Amino acid sequence: MSNVHTTSDKTEEIRRAIVEAVTAVKATHPMVPSITNTITINLVANAQLAVGGSAAMVYLPDEAEALALMGGAFYVNVGGLLPIYEETLPHVARVLHEHAKPWVLDPVAVGIGRLRTAALSQFKLYKPSVIRGNASEIIALAGLWQLDGEDASRVRGVDSVDSVTSATVAAVALARWTGGAVAVSGETDLVTDGTVVVRSFGGSHFMTKITGAGCSLGGVTAVYATASGPFIAALTGTAVYNLAGRRAGARSEAPAQFQTEFLNELYQASAEDIADNPFEIEEVLS
Amino acid sequence: MSNVHTTSDKTEEIRRAIVEAVTAVKATHPMVPSITNTITINLVANAQLAVGGSAAMVYLPDEAEALALMGGAFYVNVGGLLPIYEETLPHVARVLHEHAKPWVLDPVAVGIGRLRTAALSQFKLYKPSVIRGNASEIIALAGLWQLDGEDASRVRGVDSVDSVTSATVAAVALARWTGGAVAVSGETDLVTDGTVVVRSFGGSHFMTKITGAGCSLGGVTAVYATASGPFIAALTGTAVYNLAGRRAGARSEAPAQFQTEFLNELYQASAEDIADNPFEIEEVLS
Amino acid sequence: MSNVHTTSDKTEEIRRAIVEAVTAVKATHPMVPSITNTITINLVANAQLAVGGSAAMVYLPDEAEALALMGGAFYVNVGGLLPIYEETLPHVARVLHEHAKPWVLDPVAVGIGRLRTAALSQFKLYKPSVIRGNASEIIALAGLWQLDGEDASRVRGVDSVDSVTSATVAAVALARWTGGAVAVSGETDLVTDGTVVVRSFGGSHFMTKITGAGCSLGGVTAVYATASGPFIAALTGTAVYNLAGRRAGARSEAPAQFQTEFLNELYQASAEDIADNPFEIEEVLS
Numbered sequence: 001m002s003n004v005h006t007t008s009d010k011t012e013e014i015r016r017a018i019v020e021a022v023t024a025v026k027a028t029h030p031m032v033p034s035i036t037n038t039i040t041i042n043l044v045a046n047a048q049l050a051v052g053g054s055a056a057m058v059y060l061p062d063e064a065e066a067l068a069l070m071g072g073a074f075y076v077n078v079g080g081l082l083p084i085y086e087e088t089l090p091h092v093a094r095v096l097h098e099h100a101k102p103w104v105l106d107p108v109a110v111g112i113g114r115l116r117t118a119a120l121s122q123f124k125l126y127k128p129s130v131i132r133g134n135a136s137e138i139i140a141l142a143g144l145w146q147l148d149g150e151d152a153s154r155v156r157g158v159d160s161v162d163s164v165t166s167a168t169v170a171a172v173a174l175a176r177w178t179g180g181a182v183a184v185s186g187e188t189d190l191v192t193d194g195t196v197v198v199r200s201f202g203g204s205h206f207m208t209k210i211t212g213a214g215c216s217l218g219g220v221t222a223v224y225a226t227a228s229g230p231f232i233a234a235l236t237g238t239a240v241y242n243l244a245g246r247r248a249g250a251r252s253e254a255p256a257q258f259q260t261e262f263l264n265e266l267y268q269a270s271a272e273d274i275a276d277n278p279f280e281i282e283e284v285l286s
Numbered sequence: 287m288s289n290v291h292t293t294s295d296k297t298e299e300i301r302r303a304i305v306e307a308v309t310a311v312k313a314t315h316p317m318v319p320s321i322t323n324t325i326t327i328n329l330v331a332n333a334q335l336a337v338g339g340s341a342a343m344v345y346l347p348d349e350a351e352a353l354a355l356m357g358g359a360f361y362v363n364v365g366g367l368l369p370i371y372e373e374t375l376p377h378v379a380r381v382l383h384e385h386a387k388p389w390v391l392d393p394v395a396v397g398i399g400r401l402r403t404a405a406l407s408q409f410k411l412y413k414p415s416v417i418r419g420n421a422s423e424i425i426a427l428a429g430l431w432q433l434d435g436e437d438a439s440r441v442r443g444v445d446s447v448d449s450v451t452s453a454t455v456a457a458v459a460l461a462r463w464t465g466g467a468v469a470v471s472g473e474t475d476l477v478t479d480g481t482v483v484v485r486s487f488g489g490s491h492f493m494t495k496i497t498g499a500g501c502s503l504g505g506v507t508a509v510y511a512t513a514s515g516p517f518i519a520a521l522t523g524t525a526v527y528n529l530a531g532r533r534a535g536a537r538s539e540a541p542a543q544f545q546t547e548f549l550n551e552l553y554q555a556s557a558e559d560i561a562d563n564p565f566e567i568e569e570v571l572s
Numbered sequence: 573m574s575n576v577h578t579t580s581d582k583t584e585e586i587r588r589a590i591v592e593a594v595t596a597v598k599a600t601h602p603m604v605p606s607i608t609n610t611i612t613i614n615l616v617a618n619a620q621l622a623v624g625g626s627a628a629m630v631y632l633p634d635e636a637e638a639l640a641l642m643g644g645a646f647y648v649n650v651g652g653l654l655p656i657y658e659e660t661l662p663h664v665a666r667v668l669h670e671h672a673k674p675w676v677l678d679p680v681a682v683g684i685g686r687l688r689t690a691a692l693s694q695f696k697l698y699k700p701s702v703i704r705g706n707a708s709e710i711i712a713l714a715g716l717w718q719l720d721g722e723d724a725s726r727v728r729g730v731d732s733v734d735s736v737t738s739a740t741v742a743a744v745a746l747a748r749w750t751g752g753a754v755a756v757s758g759e760t761d762l763v764t765d766g767t768v769v770v771r772s773f774g775g776s777h778f779m780t781k782i783t784g785a786g787c788s789l790g791g792v793t794a795v796y797a798t799a800s801g802p803f804i805a806a807l808t809g810t811a812v813y814n815l816a817g818r819r820a821g822a823r824s825e826a827p828a829q830f831q832t833e834f835l836n837e838l839y840q841a842s843a844e845d846i847a848d849n850p851f852e853i854e855e856v857l858s
Binding site: 323324325328329365366367368369398399400402494495496540541542543546 | 610618622629630631634635840
């Protein structure tokens with residue numbers, strides 16, 4: 001059970017951990033490979049570079065394996081699938097799981113297509129450290145993994161019915177299954193490790209007017225996963241996106257301007273500013 | 287036969303239809319899937335978002351079919367072909383044709399390569415609602431489809447020999463075959479439904495100094511094809527590109543600045559401003 | 573043996589040749605096809621357009637062959653390999669070699685993956701006109717081609733131990749094998765034809781904070797290879813990147829702003845300014 005005192009302690013603990021993750025990334029420039037779609041691949045790489053990471057994108061199974069073993073974390077985004085992914089995706093997921101490498105999954109468009117369904121189904125066993133998606137994707141993935149019927153969680157204090165909060169049960173169920181974290185993107189973002197749910201505030205309406213805000217958040221979250229556990233990585237990625245989005249949005253009148261300003265803000269955001277981006281913590285009643 | 291009076295009526299009819307198409311897109315954010323090349327795929331998506339649409343890009347046959355059935359229109363661009371397109375392109379074109387879904391074809395680099403020639407030949411039967419290309423592509427596609435020997439059209443009032451007007455006969459022949467519209471991009475753009483030819487004015491020389499102005503115009507035209515017939519969709523896409531290009535070009539000294547300004551102007555252009563972008567109508571003598 | 577007089581003559585000769593190459597490209601807009609990775613493909617094309625060239629990217633063997641025969645030079649970048657490249661890469665390299673077409677190779681991530689190793693090994697016989705990479709890639713490629721054991725060169729006046737200079741022996745060995753040029757990118761760039769080593773100054777630390785500075789330099793070098801020999805093409809590409817990078821960096825506070833400014837500066841750089849970008853010449857003792 002939480003109270004004001006423990007929540008305040010938890011808030012400070014989270015802020016310190018965010019500062020540590022951001023500082024470590026800026027100091028070490030960790031290489032984080034990705035398998036990601038061709039639509040937003042350039043933005044994913046530039047966002048990873050902007051926060052201090054280093055990017056490498058691959059398609060082939062043996063290259064994915066080699067980079068998975070070299071990198072501190074890995075990003076898998078199933079948008080825009082190519083035929084070779086039928087081999088690459090399950091192979092790299094197995095390698096990552098066997099070597100206990102943290103990896104971030106973005107289950108883009110779950111439900112469409114045989115290959116995507118097969119790959120996402122297989123991923124249940126390989127337990128991605130962080131799953132990041134919009135509310136529909138998180139609900140659909142929990143359904144695909146048959147976690148939605150488990151009724152394993154109730155969330156205290158969630159009474160609105162907006163789409164992000166409607167994904168809370170699914171997000172908690174997924175996090176409990178993987179033992180990692182789940183991030184749900186929307187007007188207010190939600191991050192959970194299965195025991196607490198954090199709501200993170202900020203962003204801009206322009207983030208839906210450019211392609212790749214979500215994809216690149218997944219890539220950035222994987223960068224932070226080299227320097228912290230899944231929950232803090234997901235929170236840090238969400239926080240820097242909300243911070244940079246709010247700052248860039250305040251100066252922008254149109255989407256292309258916003259994208260430039262947003263990447264600049266990702267680069268300029270300090271560890272302290274990211275940690276101070278507003279969030280609220282709620283415990284999950286099991 | 288046209289005269290000042292009927293041309294003026296037609297002009298007003300077109301303007302009203304453009305206002306309706308733009309307004310409907312901004313209100314409903316229609317999802318328009320694409321099969322398009324990796325070079326300009328990001329710009330296509332961002333341009334579709336900027337005018338109010340929603341983007342989804344795919345490679346695999348079953349994903350293309352699923353999205354074709356979900357979307358209000360589809361965009362096919364044959365630049366940068368990948369091997370899987372040998373299956374995907376004819377499959378999705380057949381699905382679109384059978385379900386009477388409007389689709390826009392950009393016959394990039396028609397004439398190069400076995401797969402491209404085979405796919406573009408097959409498309410003759412599946413009758414793309416709008417064909418958009420530069421003059422050489424339109425002439426070459428009419429030749430590939432053996433429409434250029436039909437001598438089915440003469441265009442009144444076309445006396446210049448610039449490359450766009452040199453494609454007028456081919457454009458009219460293609461439009462008559464498909465029963466849709468054809469848009470030819472160049473210094474002055476041409477749009478025809480086989481009965482009238484509209485010349486649309488504006489743009490910027492910087493549009494040839496960035497990659498993807500043509501590709502993204504095809505994607506934007508497909509967005510408007512969810513909200514109007516092929517002729518108005520082609521005209522609306524051409525008009526917003528000429529408007530945004532002229533506005534962005536007036537403020538730009540170099541291409542990267544132009545691309546940012548251009549996407550911003552696509553986003554900010556009002557339905558009335560797009561409809562008021564200058565154009566001239568000529569009837570085709572059959 | 574060089575002295576002040578001959579070095580000064582050589583400097584002026586190089587400057588005149590750079591002016592000629594840049595001027596010819598701006599006048600003729602040469603089409604330069606590429607096989608390159610999906611991560612930075614858009615930046616490669618836009619950089620080629622910015623300096624005055626024309627871009628065309630392909631994946632399939634027969635398209636690559638057709639464009640190789642049409643183009644004045646070709647760019648091959650082995651980042652982000654797709655399965656079809658197993659056929660395309662050796663095929664196009666053989667065609668280019670047999671038709672004596674200049675081509676630029678960027679051996680991205682040499683050492684990772686079976687397909688990349690096989691392709692890069694085969695390229696030894698097809699002698700790319702220009703090889704462009706970072707120091708590690710140049711050293712690794714010389715190793716893969718077993719040129720590093722030849723001890724064929726010593727470089728006078730190179731006494732620092734930074735990574736670029738550490739690749740000097742490998743770069744000279746590669747250039748002597750191909751009979752072309754090698755460019756090594758780093759804080760100070762190095763270009764050699766196997767007889768002289770030129771160090772080119774400029775750039776910006778932001779070039780490592782955006783993805784594709786190196787890839788697009790390869791593409792731009794291929795544009796200049798249509799209008800000059802490999803050594804001048806490599807020098808001209810390196811010079812315009814150092815010039816535009818320094819100018820853009822001076823006005824930029826963050827990476828996305830830098831990328832826009834950089835492309836703008838590529839477009840605006842005059843032939844004389846590019847030729848005047850600082851460089852130093854050293855002869856290689858054989």
